[in-house]
Amino acid sequence: ILNVEQSPQSLHVQEGDSTNFTCSFPSSNFYALHWYRWETAKSPEALFVMTLNGDEKKKGRISATLNTKEGYSYLYIKGSQPEDSATYLCALRRIKAAGNKLTFGGGTRVLVKP
Amino acid sequence: GAGVSQSPRYKVAKRGQDVALRCDPISGHVSLFWYQQALGQGPEFLTYFQNEAQLDKSGLPSDRFFAERPEGSVSTLKIQRTQQEDSAVYLCASRQGMIDTQYFGPGTRLTVL
Numbered sequence A: 001i002l003n004v005e006q007s008p009q010s011l012h013v014q015e016g017d018s019t020n021f022t023c024s025f026p027s028s029n030f031y032a033l034h035w036y037r038w039e040t041a042k043s044p045e046a047l048f049v050m051t052l053n054g055d056e057k058k059k060g061r062i063s064a065t066l067n068t069k070e071g072y073s074y075l076y077i078k079g080s081q082p083e084d085s086a087t088y089l090c091a092l093r094r095i096k097a098a099g100n101k102l103t104f105g106g107g108t109r110v111l112v113k114p
Numbered sequence B: 001g002a003g004v005s006q007s008p009r010y011k012v013a014k015r016g017q018d019v020a021l022r023c024d025p026i027s028g029h030v031s032l033f034w035y036q037q038a039l040g041q042g043p044e045f046l047t048y049f050q051n052e053a054q055l056d057k058s059g060l061p062s063d064r065f066f067a068e069r070p071e072g073s074v075s076t077l078k079i080q081r082t083q084q085e086d087s088a089v090y091l092c093a094s095r096q097g098m099i100d101t102q103y104f105g106p107g108t109r110l111t112v113l
Helices: none
Strands: A005-007 A010-014 A019-024 A030-038 A045-050 A056-059 A062-067 A072-077 A086-094 A102-104 A108-113 B005-007 B010-013 B019-024 B031-037 B044-050 B053-056 B065-068 B075-079 B088-095 B108-112
Touching (some): A019 A108, A045 A062, A072 A086, A102 B044, B005 B088, B010 B019, B031 B075, B044 B075, B075 B088
Antiparallel strands (some): A062 A072, A086 A108, B005 B019, B065 B075
């Protein structure tokens, strides 16, 4: 994997259902993986910063896991609600990146249907 | 407290016009980043400041793009002679230290006709 990739690009979820999606990234020179939630017309909101292999983070109904050796992270939404509708972005921070800039995936657009 | 703000939120420019996009970072944040998000893609890095010093401008797509942060707080991204391919959302982010998360503004949506 050379770039940060997210799949699927979009998904529709029925209210109350749980869902998950993937961020894949190159594992070399790994420093941290960030997850953001971006609602239309708002600022991207930081959800998690993950640094250690095996990390699991949770914020309300949203949780994330990290595997730095194989280069992937999963984000889970439990019991989806309409307010969870947003684009979820993952971003890689690498050790040797100047200024520790973030390299983003293309995002997963989630639409929760009432 | 106040987050990162950007202005204008929307900008329509005719091809060939110059535009200036403003970013007000969170007070006290040392680092400031600009990203460009084209339709259907993730944000891509443009440039990075530490205080007033522009330490990385490797992501600026051409010499028509220029960024400054003269007093180490407010930053301006200037695009000269805009082209249609410059149409995108321009995001600004600030960070307090070297190890903290980046906090984003709402972006400026630029449309070049």
